[in-house]
Structure formats: structure tokens, C-alpha cells
Amino acid sequence: MTVDGLKLKWQNFWGWWARHCSPALLATLLAAVIAGVLLFVPPFHGLADNGDFYRAQFVNGLYHLKGYSMLDFVTPKLGIMQYYNDTTAAVFSSQPLFVKLAILLNQAVYSKTVFDLRFMGLVYYLPYLGSIYLLTTAMTAPYRKLRSYLIALLIVFVFADSSFTLYFNSFFAEPGMLILMLYAFAALMLVARRPDWHPRVLTVVYFVSIMLLIANKQQNAPLALSYAVTSIGLFFIFKKRAQWLWILGGIAGILVTGVLTYTLITQQFNDINQYQAFTHGVLLHTDDPSKKIAQRGVDEQYALMRNQDYYPKNFAAINPSAKSVKRGLNDRTGFGWIMGYYLHHYPQFHTLLDVAAGDMMITQVKAVGDYQQASGKPAGAQVTYFTGFSNLAGAFFPQKFSFDILLTIALLVVFGIGAYNDLVHKRVANVVRFFLVMGLLTVFIFVPIISIIGDGDADLAKHLFMVPVSLDLILVMFVADLLNHRLWHSDGNIEEDEA
């Protein structure tokens, strides 16, 4: 066969392929297979209980069967309560929506009394595939060129990483956050880039996703401010006054959700966080904190609590929930006190931020096992299947907070130029993109700061969950727009390009 013949065949095949399989479909199918094997094929994987699961289980009518494993192994089956459940929610959250749905499905299809963890996975899995489809569409449409498929593969590489999908088979709130963030991001970018494709529906999807995301976990309350910033771009898309009112309403809704989520944090949670912000923050990364805290009006004996948890893991000299601790420590070390302390001891705060920067790209929860006991793996064993991206990012992303700030400035400059060019040429897509990136970058910069002030380095990797998600989204968009020639001008056209 001649070269021309080969080329013709290739073109025929390519034409057929591009006609039948869009990049979005390819990404979705790949993600479905990769995550599906991990989550549903026995012995399936997930994340073991870190001690927090009871909050999501008991309230929703699930209980532990005999042999329930903490930390070491994933427990595949739970009991469904048959009688009156007197547990009340310890926290306000939108997470029960997902759990309740999973139980309903389980009862309809599988069993009235025994809950299979995979139904939890399924409830996240299906919307997750939808979000991957939308995200790929937003990043590639309207093209179906080779580079579009490369972008699709990149999205799969990043967001089908097992460190993300393992969360689905667990009672963590994080999978909800991941999926809702993907929806919000994709919806906003689609409204900006394809204003003729269901703009209203997508705007509603955006606002609802953001609100559910904020209400998903207490620690997300401050994110309301970030997402108010990401929403500003909508004013450039919808030009009518009446539409502005709706958008203003949406932003107000986001802020109110944030305030509500914040005010509904229970006193007990405040005590825990405040205590750990002190023992896992103020007392760390400094030579002898005794004098420093005494200078700021706290009995220096409390320095001995360095590295203590609010719920002692084994033995402790005093119960941190004791009245004397509340009087002597918690009542004195409020948010303001901790801010003041770090202002006076900035180098210590900087070291803590570097610790946060070092942790933020490690998305796999190493503290708990990923396998079931029946799999024969040792306790706490970690999945290595399809964790390429999280491993790379965890190992090579610089562990300096100053780098994060520089990266933020660089990204703002790049996306800012795109926005400026669009403003000059009276286009909107890159303006919307700029505000979206700016909002996500505030997450990237401020969440570590808030986490350190709010809870020290306790549970840091989990508190930072939204940071890698935000940064991954920005990086994926950066690469996609670079390939689509849309980084500087939103009217970049690659139709004439070869690939």
C-alpha cells in the first residue's frame, strides 16, 4: 500500500472516529472503566473509617455490623437500622442527601437490612461521570481534533486518579465536594463559551452546585467568599438588568449558605478546632513555646499539650474537654488570639504554611487502608492502581508557600492578559475565565492559611482537599486553552491547524 493510501485510510478512520466518539465521550468512557474497576469489581476498594464516619452513618440509620474495621480495612457491609433512630446530626451538612439516596437505592435493589458500601460509591460514580463529560466538553468543544482527545486524556489522567475516586466508597464528605466543584466549573465555562447552549440551566446548575458544595462541610464556609468572586464573571455574560437581579440573588444565596454553614458549626466542633489550632499549630515548629504563650496571657504549662489531640488517641495527662482546660485554654485562645500570636511570631507561621504547602498535593489519604480485610493485604495498605498523577504531583510540586504565591501571581498575569484582550475586543469568555481562576486561586492561597489558623496541622491533608482540586482545574484549563490557542484570545481558532 502506498503512503497516500495509508494516509487516506487514516483520514477515513479519523473521520469515522471523530464522528462517533467525541472527546467528552472518550473521557467519560475511560473514567467509567478506570474508576468502575476500582470501585465495583470485587474485592472492591475504598477508604477505611478514620473515626469520623459515625457522623454520616448513625444519623442516616446505618450501624456497624460485627467485625467493623477502623483505619486498617474497608468494611464492605453495614447494617440498616430497622427501628427508631434517636441520633441527631452532630453537624449540619448536605452530605446526608447522598447517603440517604444510597440507602434508598440499596433498599430498592439489594436488601432492606444490609447496606453494601458500593451503593455509596454508585451514588457518587454516576454524577461523577456526568461531571467528567461536562468538563471535557467545556475544555474541548467545539473541536474534535487530535489535541482535543489529548485534552480528554489529560482530564482522565488528572480527575480519574484513584486518590480521588477511592473516596467514593467511603463516608467522607469529600467526593461530594469534588463532583460539585467539577459541575460548577464546567457549567460556568460552558455558559461563557457556548452562550447558546442552555445558558440558564447551566447557570442554575452552577449556583446549586456551589451552594451544595459550601453546605457539604463546615470547613467550606469561608469558601463562599471565593465562589462569590468566581460568580462575578456572569455579569459579563448576561447583560439585562433583570438577569443581573437573578445573578445577584445567586451570589447572595452563596454568601448566605456560607454564613449559615458557619453559624451552624456546633460548640463542640469549635472547641475541638480551637484546641487543635493551639496544640497542633501555635505550639509547633518553635523551640520552646512555654514563654511565648505566657507572654500572651496563657498559662505556660499548656505548652506541654504540644501535639495532643482533642480526643486522645491513647493516653493523656488530662482530658482536653475538662472544664479546667476550657477555662484556662479554650476561653482564652480564640480566633483573634491565634491571629495575634502568629502576627507576633511570623517565621513560625511561615514554617507552618510551608508544611501545608508540602501536604497540599498529596491527595491520597494515607492514614487509612484502601483494601478489604478479605483481600489478604496488610492493614492500611494503599492502592497504587492509577495513582500516577497524584504521585507525580505529590512528589514534584514544590513544598514552599512562597512558590504558591508566585505561581498565583504568574497565573493571574497570564489569565489577566486574556481577560484584558477580551475586554478590549468586547468578548466575554476569557473575562469569565479570569474571575473563575481568580476565585479558585483565592482557595489555593487562603485555604492553607485558614486551615492553619483554624485547626493547626491536624488533619491538614483533608482540610486542604479543595486546594488540589482547584489547582488541578486551573492547570487542566491552562493546558487545554494553550492547545486550543485560547489562552490569550477567546476567539482562537484551530480549525485550520493540522492536529
Place this chain on the structure above:
Amino acid sequence: MKKRLFLFMVMLLGGLLLGALPVTAQGASRRVLIVYDALNPTVDGQQKLAGLQQLLASTGATTQTEKLSDYYAGQLTTKKYAGVVTLINWPQGESHNAAFTRDRQAFAGQKLHIGQQLSRAEARQLHAVRHNIYHQQLTVTAGGQRQLLPFSEDITVLRVKRGARHFGQLQPQNQGIGHYPYGTVVGHAGYLPYFEASGFSQVLAGQTIAQLFGRAPQQRPLLTITGVTPYSNLARLTKLAIKLNAAGIPFAVSTTSVADNTSLRAFSRFTKALRVVENNQGVIFLQVPIVGAANRQSGSLLEQTMVEELNQLGQRQVIPVGISAPIYWNQDRLFRRYGLARSNNVLFLPNPDTTTFAAQDNRGATYPRTWTGLSLHSLLTVKNGQQIAVNQLKFPVRTALTVAFPTNQKRLVAMLRQVTRLDVGWYQPQAQLRAKITSGSATFGYRDGIYYLNGSPVTVGTEATGVPNYHFSQTRHVALDRYFKVQGNILFVFFTITTIVLVVFLFLGRRIYRQMFRRK
């Protein structure tokens, strides 16, 4: 690997010697079976059970506690037990176990019944007739002392005919009903109409139990300050010690300590305050830590924690004379072996609200000197006429009268005034106490008022001597840590330069671009 195995063997052997000896040496043949019907929290049933376990341990009786419904036929009669105690916490529940009733009847050892539901057969063994009194407020009296009980009860009392020993009397508020014995012992059988873990009733119940099960010598009470932690107000603690010494009152302090962060200044301050206690006629009981979570693997961790706490204190001339612990620690195999058995003085304190076990086996052990903690506050209403009569009480077992560490200055003053006015002949540790604690390879001792570390006498000064210097912030090196640090710095510099160059190029490029369209 060999070294580890050897260590493990040594630990195992040590554990066996320490943990098992007190039980086997003096206990196995004298184990007492405690059978209770229910915990019944509405009447503080857990505390009653714990108080009973505590008293039995102090009289030198090892125990096995069993729920009535879990009792199986033949358990008593296989001659494993020297005695049996029946505790009824929930008479309304009317729990029965036919096997137990039968075995108890046939059992020839000591028997004590506490609470209602005394059967006719049991009364017959006590040579007595039962009599119920309903909803009466009672005064318990003995000798010249009396205490009005803060509750009213329906109780079954006895009219004893002959050959009985009595411990205290109960007087109902309705004088017409007469008065009845509180503790009764007839031969091998005994009866208490109710049990309280504190107050005058506890002292009298202790006398009854000592008469039946043990031969503990009568002792003067030891004044014990409880609830001290490294986070307590240390200035107040030193003041308390100095004032008590000035008043000529010897005392003990029960304090927890820490195993970590001992290189901090705060720990030096804490141990300095404890040395002030030691130099003012005070002795230290190291209180076991609170348990956040524990399981069957927690033994070695507890061993580490205790040894570290003891050694860190010992290095600073704070030599504990005993271990203090909540009573439930004595019902746990691992807590006994790695926590309590290292000391020949063990002081039992009331249980906290939540009790977390590592390996609960309900087999209470005894120690060469087992102290019963009894709140001093609960005895302040024992009067002789108008006078507080704590000084006239006869304590049947080694008793530590406990006072909570005052939470403010005002309470400290009030407490000092109260204790000095009581005029009690307190136990003198300096003259009477002999103590020995093993901690890893170290041995702590105390006799005739002198502290010993590994057999050599220790001088306790104001400042600690011989404390090794600590280096703060020991850095741990991970294999690639340094590489990533360098790499982080390189990237940092690289990005800074790139950003600057980018900005310069932006400006330059823009100027060139604009100049292309400028008319020349």
C-alpha cells in the same frame, strides 16, 4: 531481631512476675466472687459496684465480678472462691438465677448480701428475721458519731436474735419504728441493707467487709490532694504544700504527668513544684493517665508511657511513692500488669464518667499496700453532737481521705482552714510508709522519709540536678527530604527569574507591536 526477642522475653517475664505474683502469692485461694444484678445508673449502681471492689481490694481480697445473669451453675461450688458477695442494685428488676441461689445456699465460705431481696434462707443463716421499712430518711450512727443520710430508702433490716456482730446502727426519722443494725456479721454470713461508696456508711461497710473477708490493720487516714495535673496552677500547689507543712499536716498529692514534651520549660516548672511538695512533708502518687482509646495491643504503649513518665520525674528528683488509679483499672488485665503492678502502694480513686478498658477481665487484684480513696467531703457531716467527728472515725482499711485540688485562691484558703481545724491524727508517710516502684530498669524507693533511686539515697533540692541537656527541634532526615528542599528552592528561583523576564518581554513586545503601526 534477636535483641527484640530478648527484650520481649524480659518484658514478658517481668510482666508475669509483676502482674501475676500479687494475685497468685496471696490471692488465688482467697478470691471473692462479686455477683451483681444490674448496674442501674439511676441509683449510681456503677459507683456502688466500684466502691465494693475497692473495699475488697483494700482488705486484701482478690475478686471476680460477675453479672447475675452470666453466673453459671457450679461456678461457686468448685472451690475456687473463698467468699461471695451479692449486690442488689435494682430490686424492682427481681432478677433471679436459680443456679446461683442454689449454689449460694450450698456454699460454705463467707457470704455477704448487700441490698434488698434478702431471701428467707439467707436471713435464717444470719439467725435473723427480716423487716421492711419504707421511704424513711435514715441516720446512721456508731459510737458517738452520727450522719444523716441525704436520701430516703425502702430497705430491709434485720432483727437479729443471737450471736451477731454489728457495725453501726440505722435510725429512721420516725422514732416509733426503733433502730436496727447496719452491718451484721454472723459466723460466715454478713448483711448490709444498702451500700454507699462514700460517707460514714462506707467506713462502716468497710468494717463489716474487713470482719468477714480480711485482716487489714487499722490505719490512720492519709490526707491526699487529688486532681493535680501538669496544667494545674503550680503557685497554688506550692502554697498549699507550704501551708500544710506549717500546720504540721503530712499529706500526699496524686498527680498525672506527661511522657512527651518533657524538655520544655513548663515541665521543669511542674517538677520544681513537685519537689516543693516533697520538701514539705508531702509524698507523690503518680496518677495513671486518662484513657482516650485502648485495646488489647495497648499494653506495650502503656508500659512505655508509664516508664517514660516515671523516669522523667525521677531524673528530676521527683520520686513517686505509689500509683493512683481509678478503681476500674484494677478490673483490666493490661492496666493491672503495665500500670498498677509496678508499685507496692496502689491508691484507688473513684471512676470517671466514662471508663475505657483495654482488656477487661473483672478480676480485681490486690497489692502489698492497697489504699482506698474516700472523699473527705463526704465525712464532714459525720458529727458528734455539734462537732465534726472525722477525727474519731476508725478506718478499717488503708484509707486516703481525698480533697480535690482547689480551683481558686478562695477555695484554697477555705480548704486549709477546714483541714487544720479537723484535728485528725493523720498518717505519717515519713515515719510509716515504705514504698517501691519499678520503672523499666530503674527502681524507686521510699522508707523512713528518704527517697531512693536504684538503691541509692536521693537528695531533693530546690533545683533539679543531673538532668541531661536537651536539644530542641531535633531534625529527622528523610531520604529524599533534602533533595526536595533543594529542588523546591531551585524552582522558586527559576520561577522568580522567569516571571521577571516574562514581564519585561511583555512590555518590550507591546512597544514593538505598537511601533509597527506608528506612522514614521
